[in-house]
Amino acid sequence: MREGPDIARIASLVGDPARANMLTALMGGTALTASELALEAGVSLPTASSHLSKLMEGGLLTLASQGRHRYYGLAGPQVAGMIEAITGVAAAVGPQRVRPGPRDAAMRVARVCYDHLAGEQAVAMLDRLVARQVLLRDDKEIRLGPSAASYFAAIGIDVESKARRPVCRACLDWSVRRSHLAGTLGAAILDKILAEKWARREKDSRAVVFSPTGRQAFERVFLA
Amino acid sequence: MREGPDIARIASLVGDPARANMLTALMGGTALTASELALEAGVSLPTASSHLSKLMEGGLLTLASQGRHRYYGLAGPQVAGMIEAITGVAAAVGPQRVRPGPRDAAMRVARVCYDHLAGEQAVAMLDRLVARQVLLRDDKEIRLGPSAASYFAAIGIDVESKARRPVCRACLDWSVRRSHLAGTLGAAILDKILAEKWARREKDSRAVVFSPTGRQAFERVFLA
DNA sequence: AGAATGCTTCGATGACGGACGAACTATGCG
DNA sequence: CGCATAGTTCGTCCGTCATCGAAGCATTCT
Structure with missing residues (x-):
């Protein structure tokens, strides 16, 4: 048994299709609302909300509240780099x-x-x-x-x-x-x-x- | 709904603790046998074997058979880079x-x-x-x-x-x-x-x- | 050939987590 | 103040997948 950074936790956050779609959408650079992300991911609003809170808790997203709108964005370049790296492997590996x-x-x-x-x-x-x-x-x-x-x-x-x-x-x-x-x-x-x-x-x-x-x-x- | 490389598939492979431990162990660079990896991951041999075949199918590992020993190793630098990127985020994000x-x-x-x-x-x-x-x-x-x-x-x-x-x-x-x-x-x-x-x-x-x-x-x- | 080791496959069990509808909270608008 | 929109929380259902023991293959050693 090894220890260290909890890589499985982070990877499993990305490992759900709905969340992966949301993160990919946010690679566009602009922050999006929960409804927009629900649409992108193809899930209902409650489901999206649940995913978003998990991503927030995992530290992958930042949240900017403006009135009744809540804009979610990638937490930073390091997270974007990770998504890129995973995308690269996925593209290289699978048809x-x-x-x-x-x-x-x-x-x-x-x-x-x-x-x-x-x-x-x-x-x-x-x-x-x-x-x-x-x-x-x-x-x-x-x-x-x-x-x-x-x-x-x-x-x-x-x-x-x-x-x-x-x-x-x-x-x-x-x-x-x-x-x-x-x-x-x-x-x-x-x-x-x-x-x-x-x-x-x-x-x-x-x-x-x-x-x-x-x-x-x-x-x-x-x-x- | 977006398409493109199946990033969720790759990420979910890394997202299981047992598999994450195996991949981390393989970051050492040397190929390891199924038994060694089972030990590293803290799971039984059958369980490890099942995980390894999934990682193989996902293209993250290479296999070199030598007699009755089967050595598993990371598929390449790109995969290693991805693990590094995830580890970096995990270290930055979580205690x-x-x-x-x-x-x-x-x-x-x-x-x-x-x-x-x-x-x-x-x-x-x-x-x-x-x-x-x-x-x-x-x-x-x-x-x-x-x-x-x-x-x-x-x-x-x-x-x-x-x-x-x-x-x-x-x-x-x-x-x-x-x-x-x-x-x-x-x-x-x-x-x-x-x-x-x-x-x-x-x-x-x-x-x-x-x-x-x-x-x-x-x-x-x-x-x- | 027979036994031992290394590993995979099978089958059954159990648990985690993702899904949605309904109800609840919060902000904005007239 | 009441209605509409945006979002979260709750409860429940259901599918998937991780897990292990037992049995099955394959390879090597004697």
């Missing part, structure tokens, strides 16, 4: 349960992964940035290249972040099975994309839909 | 279940984490290497410093690894709650420590026990 439908097609192209961009667009972007040596990658490790500061400054992003999170991190993309860019830099780029209105978030989904002109702008800046 | 006993004291000092060294010794080593700028750390990202190649070459470690895993990675230490060194470099250092007989693996445990002279050698090389 998909269902054939991706039309809505999933949009998800494959571009979607939000906690606070940064994921999907084919994101993978292509990272590949191009590495090819241009703006970023350097030894396998799964990513770091800034010599020209990174000036390159990102030109598009209004400051890479000299003193934040506690890493500036760039690799995050395994479950649809493409290759890495895309996470970390504060990944988050800043997504902010930029949304701020410039190159793309908008699909309602009730993690999908990110580019407008025709937005897509051109994105390609000009990141894929040129 | 320890039990007070650490004398055996756990040895574990806190130095232990094996999949294929590299963890514990106070490992954390001190990383701190010192960063202070000497052999390695560079921006928060949780670790990379080689300019003097890294010559420094490690002097102790017989080649950092120019072309392996598919990252050379250095940060791995959150659940006992110290700070990072230690993982990746191929971390693995090479542990190999060195064991090859030089500075320390030996404790039987039936992840603990690594340094001999008095071994400890001096370790401190001379890594903590000077």
